[in-house]
Amino acid sequence: MAKDDLLGASLWDAYSNKVTTLMNNPQHQGEITPEEAEAHGNKLIVADFGAESCGDAVRLYWEVDPKTDVIVNSKFKSFGCGTAIASSDVMTELCIGKKVQEAVKITNIDVEKALRDDPDTPAVPPQKMHCSVMAYDVIKKAASLYLGVDEESFEEDIIVCECARVSLGTIQEVIKLNDLKTVEEITDYTKAGGFCKSCIKPGGHEDREYYLVDILAQTRKEMDEEKMKAAADAAAAGQEKFEDMTLVQQIKAVDAIIDENVRQFLVMDGGDMEIIDIKKNDDYIDIYIRYLGACNGCASSATGTLYAIESTLKEKLSPNIRVLPI
Amino acid sequence: MQVYLDNNATTMCDPQVVEAMQPFFSELYGNPSSLHKFGTATHPYLKKAIDQVYTALNASDDDDIIFTSCATESNNWVLKSVFNDLIVGGDKDHIITTEVEHPSVLSACRWLEEQGVKVTYLPVNDQGIVEPHTVKSFITDKTALVSVMWASNETGMIFPIKEIGEICKEKGVLFHSDGVQAVGKIPVDLQDVHVDFVSMSAHKFHGPKGIGALYIKNSQPLSPLLHGGEQMGHRRSGTLNVPYIVGMGKAIELATTNMEEKMASIRAKRDRLEDALLELSDTFVVGSRENRTPNTILISIRGVEGEGMLWDLNNAMIGASTGSACASEDLEANTVMLAIGADNELAHTGIRLSLSRFTTDEEIDYTIEQFKKAVARLRAISSSFAKVQPTPGGEAGECHIPHHMAH
Numbered sequence: 001m002a003k004d005d006l007l008g009a010s011l012w013d014a015y016s017n018k019v020t021t022l023m024n025n026p027q028h029q030g031e032i033t034p035e036e037a038e039a040h041g042n043k044l045i046v047a048d049f050g051a052e053s054c055g056d057a058v059r060l061y062w063e064v065d066p067k068t069d070v071i072v073n074s075k076f077k078s079f080g081c082g083t084a085i086a087s088s089d090v091m092t093e094l095c096i097g098k099k100v101q102e103a104v105k106i107t108n109i110d111v112e113k114a115l116r117d118d119p120d121t122p123a124v125p126p127q128k129m130h131c132s133v134m135a136y137d138v139i140k141k142a143a144s145l146y147l148g149v150d151e152e153s154f155e156e157d158i159i160v161c162e163c164a165r166v167s168l169g170t171i172q173e174v175i176k177l178n179d180l181k182t183v184e185e186i187t188d189y190t191k192a193g194g195f196c197k198s199c200i201k202p203g204g205h206e207d208r209e210y211y212l213v214d215i216l217a218q219t220r221k222e223m224d225e226e227k228m229k230a231a232a233d234a235a236a237a238g239q240e241k242f243e244d245m246t247l248v249q250q251i252k253a254v255d256a257i258i259d260e261n262v263r264q265f266l267v268m269d270g271g272d273m274e275i276i277d278i279k280k281n282d283d284y285i286d287i288y289i290r291y292l293g294a295c296n297g298c299a300s301s302a303t304g305t306l307y308a309i310e311s312t313l314k315e316k317l318s319p320n321i322r323v324l325p326i
Numbered sequence: 327m328q329v330y331l332d333n334n335a336t337t338m339c340d341p342q343v344v345e346a347m348q349p350f351f352s353e354l355y356g357n358p359s360s361l362h363k364f365g366t367a368t369h370p371y372l373k374k375a376i377d378q379v380y381t382a383l384n385a386s387d388d389d390d391i392i393f394t395s396c397a398t399e400s401n402n403w404v405l406k407s408v409f410n411d412l413i414v415g416g417d418k419d420h421i422i423t424t425e426v427e428h429p430s431v432l433s434a435c436r437w438l439e440e441q442g443v444k445v446t447y448l449p450v451n452d453q454g455i456v457e458p459h460t461v462k463s464f465i466t467d468k469t470a471l472v473s474v475m476w477a478s479n480e481t482g483m484i485f486p487i488k489e490i491g492e493i494c495k496e497k498g499v500l501f502h503s504d505g506v507q508a509v510g511k512i513p514v515d516l517q518d519v520h521v522d523f524v525s526m527s528a529h530k531f532h533g534p535k536g537i538g539a540l541y542i543k544n545s546q547p548l549s550p551l552l553h554g555g556e557q558m559g560h561r562r563s564g565t566l567n568v569p570y571i572v573g574m575g576k577a578i579e580l581a582t583t584n585m586e587e588k589m590a591s592i593r594a595k596r597d598r599l600e601d602a603l604l605e606l607s608d609t610f611v612v613g614s615r616e617n618r619t620p621n622t623i624l625i626s627i628r629g630v631e632g633e634g635m636l637w638d639l640n641n642a643m644i645g646a647s648t649g650s651a652c653a654s655e656d657l658e659a660n661t662v663m664l665a666i667g668a669d670n671e672l673a674h675t676g677i678r679l680s681l682s683r684f685t686t687d688e689e690i691d692y693t694i695e696q697f698k699k700a701v702a703r704l705r706a707i708s709s710s711f712a713k714v715q716p717t718p719g720g721e722a723g724e725c726h727i728p729h730h731m732a733h
Contacts, residue, residue: 012637032714045717049722049723053674056631061714079710081631081652082633084634
């Protein structure tokens with residue numbers, strides 16, 4: 001929030017001139033009939049995506065030369081808003097003259113970029129990116145019909161954010177490399193979730209297979225597990241710093257040192273001690289202990305005995321240790 | 327020609343209202359709370375404005391009508407003060423409202439839910455209204471308040487306020503109605519219905535923006551939302567907005583003088599427009615005309631998405647409104663469209679046209695012509711009216727929009 005956010009911009013002000021022009025006068029809207037395609041000796045492909053009850057629907061027509069697989073003509077019909085009509089129009093423009101195998105590589109990113117007035121300014125506001133995603137979906141469908149293959153075969157990666165075309169692998173990698181802790185950070189690093197927001201969590205504009213909140217939770221869990229495993233391996237090899245140990249490992253380490261160096265002297269005098277908790281406190285690691293038996297209330301427990309325990313732990317484990325009796 | 331048909335969003339300020347307000351910006355600018363003559367000189371005009379509002383609504387002198395900054399404030403005041411007075415400070419824990427209220431009621435109710443209040447959101451029938459027996463069936467001993475709008479901003483449908491008021495009275499539950507779309511549009515007689523609180527807003531009946539009011543029956547106790555100088559009989563603090571209060575008084579007087587005549591004139595134009603638009607194939611209008619505010623049409627045009635239609639109307643210099651999901655910031659379909667549930671496609675094809683007493687017959691003629699032109703252009707583009715069928719296997723798959731948005 002800042003001064004520029006106080007007045008929300010009008011949705012239409014964020015449309016590029018190209019979007020406006022094509023909405024007002026789409027160049028490729030219309031139909032190709034089976035008779036037309038047949039007269040040219042070409043194959044007609046007609047694919048639908050979406051539905052009126054969903055709020056978006058597009059029908060794509062391809063006239064394909066069967067000898068070369070080139071899309072010689074393309075038209076569209078669209079039930080949708082201004083950006084849906086403009087996206088559909090650009091989509092058909094991009095298809096014409098391409099082989100089907102090339103056309104299927106056209107993504108929503110290409111469609112949106114083709115709608116820009118200048119390369120650095122988005123053609124549509126973020127929540128309208130999903131309109132161009134429909135274009136990509138319907139192209140895949142048309143190509144699968146022509147080539148007689150499954151639509152899924154065109155997708156090499158699992159795409160989590162359709163608007164920004166960010167894959168599951170990319171998101172997982174970025175979380176791990178940069179130790180990301182929030183969905184906002186994922187959006188900052190990858191743009192995923194920055195547009196129609198459907199991929200952030202369930203309940204958005206569209207149902208998705210994967211959501212950023214789940215990917216983040218799962219990846220963080222994996223990171224924790226990896227960290228613990230690494231710590232355990234290092235501990236097993238006797239190489240781990242006390243500061244990097246998990247809490248359980250720290251308690252075990254402290255107990256081991258106490259057992260080896262301190263406990264027998266306390267027990268000799270009819271006393272003992274136990275570890276209550278270990279907490280990181282800025283640069284220090286505070287170990288809270290409780291004296292048992294004769295040590296409890298003994299004058300030396302706050303002076304000599306305490307000094308002996310603390311200096312032993314400092315020497316054997318970490319100079320940052322403080323021992324605090326409670 | 328340019329035509330403004332979005333009068334349920336806001337209205338033009340009547341020139342007579344502007345004229346009435348003028349002196350209070352430059353000559354009679356005193357603070358009414360001051361002891362000197364500069365302040366007290368405003369009092370007769372404020373008294374007159376208060377009289378105009380009481381008269382227009384047939385409110386009793388025992389009732390309070392408190393000027394607020396807008397109906398959003400009025401709605402929030404009722405909900406939050408009932409929460410403080412009866413829920414935090416009492417043994418109630420429940421509020422009843424409807425699924426189709428204005429965001430200033432729904433958002434406040436969601437906030438109350440976060441504070442632990444139980445809120446029931448009543449569904450509407452296919453006419454877009456809540457039936458009295460539905461309200462009755464949800465009232466319990468723990469219900470503090472029922473809040474049901476007087477008329478819908480989206481559909482214009484008028485709710486059975488008199489019957490709901492009787493039920494609330496019988497059950498001993500406070501009753502609030504957001505009267506924003508009723509006051510100044512249809513007769514509102516506050517001695518004919520039992521309602522404890524009514525919100526209203528001047529800019530919906532050709533008054534200025536930034537002034538509204540809250541009617542409080544028989545000076546019901548309702549703790550203030552704004553504390554300060556204790557103006558308005560200690561009920562709402564803040565320097566009295568003299569020019570706007572005068573403007574609201576004038577506006578409500580103009581709206582309710584010869585109201586039947588004004589309504590008949592607006593209704594005739596609305597009906598002519600509606601009849602002409604319904605000549606188009608595959609269209610329907612939500613709700614019966616008899617039970618609708620006389621200025622409103624919510625029409626669904628199959629195959630034409632709402633934002634696209636608004637775009638073409640805007641190009642023709644016609645201002646209208648849509649509840650289409652595509653036109654909203656969060657892509658959420660309009661809750662009213664979804665709640666009515668009359669048709670899946672309504673959530674994406676609904677266009678709202680709302681007239682005023684300033685709408686002319688020429689404007690209606692022009693709108694009919696341009697509306698039909700826009701529908702023809704967009705249906706020519708629309709996949710809903712395409713003739714060539716998909717290649718086998720090329721049919722659309724499952725709807726990718728979640729059930730709660732697409733019905």
